Amino acid sequence: MNPQERTFRKRSKLLRFGLLVGMSSLVLRLFYVQAVEAKSLVVDAQKWIKTEKDIVGTRGAIYDRNGQKLAFTGVAYDLNVDLDAFRPSKGKSKVDVPEEYAKFLAPLLGATETELLGYMKNDDTSVHGVGLGPKGRKVDASVFEKIEAAHKDQKFLGITTSRVDIRRYPSGSTAAHVLGFYGISGDSDKEAGLAGVEAVYDKQLLGVPGHMEYFTDVDGYPLPNFEPQITKQPTDGKDVVLTIDGTIQHFVEDELDKIVQKYWPKHATIIVADPNNGEILALGNRPTFKPAEYASADQEALWNNWALRSFEPGSTFKTFVMTGALAENKLNLAETFQSGAITVDGMTVRDWNEKGFGTISYREAVYNSSNVGFVKIGQKLGKDSLFNYLYQFGFNKPTGIDLPGEENASLFDPKKMSDIDLASTSFGQGVSVTPIQQVAGMIAVSNGGKVYQPHVVKEFRDQKTGQTVEEVKPKVLREVANPEVFNTVRQVLEETVLYDANKIDYIRGYHVAGKTGTAQVPKPGGGYEDDKYRLSFTGFAPANNPKVLIYVSVDQPTRNAPLQFGSTVAAPSGKVVLEQTLRYLQVPIDPNDNTVKDKNSKPDDTAAKPVEPKTFVKVPDLIGATKDQANDLIKQSGLQIQAVGDGPKVTGQWPDIAYGQVPEGTEVKVYFGPEGIKDGKVKMPDLRGLSMREAMETMSLLQLQMEPNGSGYVTKQGTAPGTMVPFGTSVKLDFSPQS
Structure with missing residues (x-):
């Protein structure tokens, strides 16, 4: 080798x-x-758990038709505490004390120190982070700012914050049953719309989720010093614009409060609609709730959308029976009959006053709301024809309004019903329908036969650009009878209003057409309660060219109503809201309406003057203009200017260019904001003396929200003039009538 x-x-x-x-x-x-080492490595591995979750973009805001923000997503923070801050470790010069943390946080969170220490004192070394319970979730930015200030001073560094979204409803309980609410449902850990528009249009408001990865400890708390990685950006949801008009909604809310205060009813509802397209301009119920506090709301108030509940309508239903009989040429309004009582199938049906009105015409049967007269009208029309028209008006199915929880009507089967069933149906008892079905039916009566589908959403907009991406078109569900028939029906309903000796629902100059209803409340086991009633009024104006339709229901008043009739309880409230709405919308009055003289008028008095037609002009773009430039542009356009703020240039205006055209002479509110503003704040103006609409427009201009109390003119504001407040701040305003 x-x-x-x-x-x-x-x-x-x-x-x-x-x-x-x-x-x-x-x-x-x-x-x-x-x-x-197996056991210790498992423990260490559990300290570093990679977590994946979907993230959502900014949920869309909900606006009224005039741009008032009714719901939006604000910023809040969840608080956690790193328990390692309280534990000694190699290289750490100082160990924090949980008692000091509790003392600092207790007043910020509205909690007791003992309550917070219950979360922070944990001897389990495998637990590294803890939350602070419900009071430590979704805290306001003011709490976050105090924690950040402490961190700058190297204090309480163990408190960590996570930015989260919070749904805000700046107008309190206004339009609560339209808006609905947003939160966590049942066992799910995901937030979603749970009622109202928030639920029906949850997908549009939500947008498209993104995706995020991050590290947590074994208890699911995010580890400090590790930034989350966003692997897919979310797409923001769309803004939703309602058909609701904030001012008309306030008229409704204010009147509902008065109804509750005076009568103490079990339920009450008021609906205001545009009879020419089915748009719901206002909808309110009592009892009600605050969407921001839905978790603690009374369940009856929370799910009480009385406008969608089914119950016996009473005499408001007679309008539809009369229409069918006229359309089939089965009714001659001049023909007479004997009122008082009629026997059907061995049962006696009486007029509401027990004795009747003598021999009267069928036209007078409408005026007097004669049950006997309508039993006879129903008999003339017959079962099949009557129900054919009730079906055409839509009483055999829900309207399909874009709100959840609409109940079905309950009608007799024409093939199985008895003669007494036909009789009771003819005057509005024995059947159950919803207020919104009656609104849809009266829409057809008022506009000449078109049954529009009621709806509360007008359009969807892109959050960033504000551009409309989808419009909700009016939908005609059916057409009933013919315009000539409805001309007669409207005429009779206007005469019915005038026939009342007290003129409870008459509004001078506006030709109101309407019908009241008084329905007994059924007993659970059959029959009717002797002293419980559901009182209603439905009407529209002007009768010959309707612009506004209203429905009022007061369920079982318990005081201040010794005479329980729709004409004495529901109609007065209907008149108040209807008149406020007509004047607010500047619907022209009839100067020749001298049907009923004002009891305080002088011999030479005439009816109020109508609104003169106006020329419309385009709103100029004033953003960035100086005061002199803004004044010149406004003058050239034939408009007027109201300046707010003391900055050098225009930073906001209302109406803006997106508003399009306005009547010549319209006042444009212009905000002169400070230059270079970076902290997202605006100076609070002096609103005292402004009307509700003026205050609303000014607040919208400044991107502020208002919480109105009362009606009329601003007498007190919760935030002092001159105070710098963040955009989106909600300010309480007290209103009272101007003497």
């Missing part, structure tokens, strides 16, 4: 020995890791 071979063999042995030692060490290490 030569020296070269010996050297090769020697090196080969050394290599094999080295490999054997290495492999043995690896085997021994693996055995040690699996058998000896």
Whole structure:
């Protein structure tokens, strides 16, 4: 063997020995890791758990038709505490004390120190982070700012914050049953729209979720010093614009409060609609709730959308029976009959006053709401024809309004019903329909036969650009009878309003057409309660060219109503809201309406003057203009200017260019904001003396929200003039009538 071979063999042995030692060490290490260190490694691994979750973009806001923000997503923060801040470790010079944290946080969170210490005192070293319970979730930015200030001073560094979204409803309980609410449902950990528009249009408001990855400890708390990684950006949801008019909604809410205060009813509802397209301009119920506080709301208030509940309508239903009989040429309004009582199937049906009105015409049967007269009308029409028209008006199915929870009507089967069933149906008892079905039916009566589908959403807009991306078009569900029939029906309903000796629902100059209803409440086991009633009024104006339709229902008033009739309880509220709405919308009045003289008028008094037709002009773009430039542009456009703020240039205006055209002479509110503003704040103006609409427009201009109380003119504001407040701040305003 030569020296070269010996050297090769020697090196080969050394290599094999080295490999054997290495492999043995690896085997021994693996055995040690699996058998000896297994438990501690599992614990360490659990400290670093990679978590994946969907993230949502900014949920769309909900606006009224005039741009008032009714719901939006604001910023809030969840608080966690890093327990390692209280534990000694190598290299740490100071250990924090949980008692000091509790003392700092208690007044910020409205919690007790003992309550917070219950979360922070944890001897389990495997737990590294804890939350602070419900009071530590979704806290306001003011709390976050105080924590950040403490961090700058190197204090309470163990408090960590996570930015989260919070749904805000700046107008309190206004339009609560339209808006609905947003939160966590049942066992799910995801938030979603749970009622109202928030639920029906949850997908549009939500947008498209993104995706995020981050590290947490074994309890699911995010580990400090590790930034989340967003792997897919979310798409923001769309803004929703309602058909609701905030001012008309306030008229409704204010009147409902008065109804509750005066009568203490079990339920009450008021609906205001545009009879020419089915848009719901206002909808309110009592009892009600605040969407932002839905979790603590009374369940009856929470789910009490009385506008969608089914119950016996009473005499408001007679309008549809009359329409069918006229359309089939089965009714001569001049024909007379003997009122008082009629026997059907061995049962006696009486007029509401027990004695009747003598021999009267069928036209007078409408005026007097004669049950006997309508039993006879129903008999003339017959079962099949009557129900054919009720179906055409839509009483056999829900309207399909874009709100959840609409109940079905309950009607007799024409093939199985008895003669007494026909009789009771003819005057609105024995059947159940919803207020929104009656609204849809009266829409057809008022506009000449088109049954529009009621709806509360007008359009969808892009959050960033504000551009309309989808419009909700009016939908005609059916057409009933013919315009000539409805001309007669509207005329009779207007005469019915005028026939009332007290003129409870008459509004001078506006030709109101309407019908009241008084329905007994059924007993659970059959029959009717002797002293419980559901009182209603439905009407529209002007009768010959309707612009506004209203429905009012007051369910079982318990005080201040010794005479429980729709004409004495529901109609007065209907008149108040209807008149406010007509004047607010500047619907022209009839100067020749001297049907009923004002009891306080002088001999030479005439009816109020109508609104003169106006020329419309385009709204100029004033953003960035100086005061002189803005004044010149406004003057050239034939408009007027109201300046707010003391900055050098225009930073906001209302109406803006997106508003399009306005009547010549319209006042444009212009905000002169400070230059270079970076903190997202605006100076609070002095609103005292402004009307509700003026205050609303000014607040909208400044991107502020208002919480109105009362009606009329601003007498007090919750935030003092001159105060710098963040955009989106909600300010309480007290209103009272101007003397």
